[in-house]
Amino acid sequence: MRIRIDTSGSRASVAVAGRFDAHEVAEFRTVVEPLVAAADELRLDLSNVVFIDSTALAELVRLDKATRAAGGTLVLTDLSDPVRVIMEITALLPVFTVEEPAGAGADGAP
């Protein structure tokens, strides 16, 4: 897993690439946790995640709740197919704020 962070003003963008699973969650939390309080909008790019497991999904749910509690928003800006599929299967997709990249036409997405 690789994590890239860009912060500008009250907005923080985090891009995760590679495997996002139980082994990576601790590092993800260490890196992203400080942004929850610092940023009004936390944008998470998952377009290069090749595999996600339930522990990582739970971490995303936890992060979503934590940003809400801190008065901010978590926005998933782009989902790779593996992430989209597992979110559809688990009915988690409606839980998150997902922003499709302009002009992108992922299968079934409007």
Next chain:
Amino acid sequence: MSSALSSAVAGPGGAGPLESALARLTDPAGSDADRREAADGIRDLVQDMTLAQHEITGALIAVQDRMTALRALTQINVESLGEAEADVRMLTEARTMTDSDTVVLVGDDTHLYAGPDPEAAAALVRLVRDQLAAPRQVPIAVTDGGATVVAVLRQPDPFRRALGFARDGWAFTTGDLQLVEAVMSATDMMQTLTRMHLEAVERAAIAQEHQAASSLAQAVLAQPLPRVDGVELFCSSMPASLAGGDFHVFAVVDGRLWFAVGDVAGKGLPAAIVMSRAVSATRVALRTSLDPGAAVAAVSAELYDYLGDVGVFVTLVVGVLDPADGTVRACNAGHSPVLVRQQGRVRPVAADTAPVGVLEIEDPTVTELRLAPGDALLVGSDGLAEQEDGAGELFGYVRLEQVLAGGPSSAEELGRQVLAAVAGHADGTAPSDDCTLVVLTPSGAVAR
């Protein structure tokens, strides 16, 4: 070498006193008085030599004793003796080795000593403490005109800061200080070993508690499978480690078979602890709910706050099968895989709601389906589809659906075939997640 011996064998001026005395004894021109004097000289020399020999033997024995003590010191086994006893043994050996009268080991508030005189030991401890409190510390400090040595340890701990050595009125030599140095090194080494040993013991204790907690958590799953006429049930659950987050619960209420399969996000003991609580909540919900949707809502109401606190969610499917007509009503809270085979065609049973712990679930939808002879309902956990082969490729949903589509009609046989296919795919690769499989099939006519 003894001075007496060296002067006897090779005295000053070439020929030794022994040879000159022998020459005078055997000189034909010499007087009787000369010969007597020469004989007395020879007698003295022989006596000197005997004394010297004893001296050498004594010195050799002392060296031998010190060597033995040094060996004993390096072989003190912390593991078999325990810490305190090892310290006492070390002091005893150090006392022999350095030929000291008193040896002390001083810690922050403690001290141990070896020697015959407690008062001498107390005085030495005070001296060591003064030295430890001194602004400028040297590793080995000689005081008291050379009769005491204080050695500050390089690997100190609260019980072992410094060693003190004292002789009763005679000084330590430079050679003795090397022995003190050797004692210090051995003590430092022993302390390192002790620390390593204690850490290992602690780790083993934690591992043992972990194992006990894991078996306790896993024990909540141990219940015999219910038998319901008209339904064949297969169930297999394997945690990836000693315990895991997968669970299953069955109940028979009014002739109907209630089933629940769930998966706590995460692995190992932390997931298992949440799992054991989820099992209790589910067990109560199955026995008190009129409908699978109500059961999922009840589990959610019970666990939502708790799951939020611990930051995990639980995927859960609850269903009730009526063996009279094969109808199944199920509520799927984000669980997968849930697959149904009807007339040879396989399709997933979609989620009715997000997993428990994500949102408050109040009135979820319920999926209804019917199992005719030859049909099957398969509920697994993600460990099933996510089993990797040696190259890291997942078993996947497509393979799982294929095995189900072409599989036998008996739940038992079908379940074994699915597990065999997953094991065949893994080909020895260790499972990365807990793996649960429940299969339900209708088993012919129902007598009711």
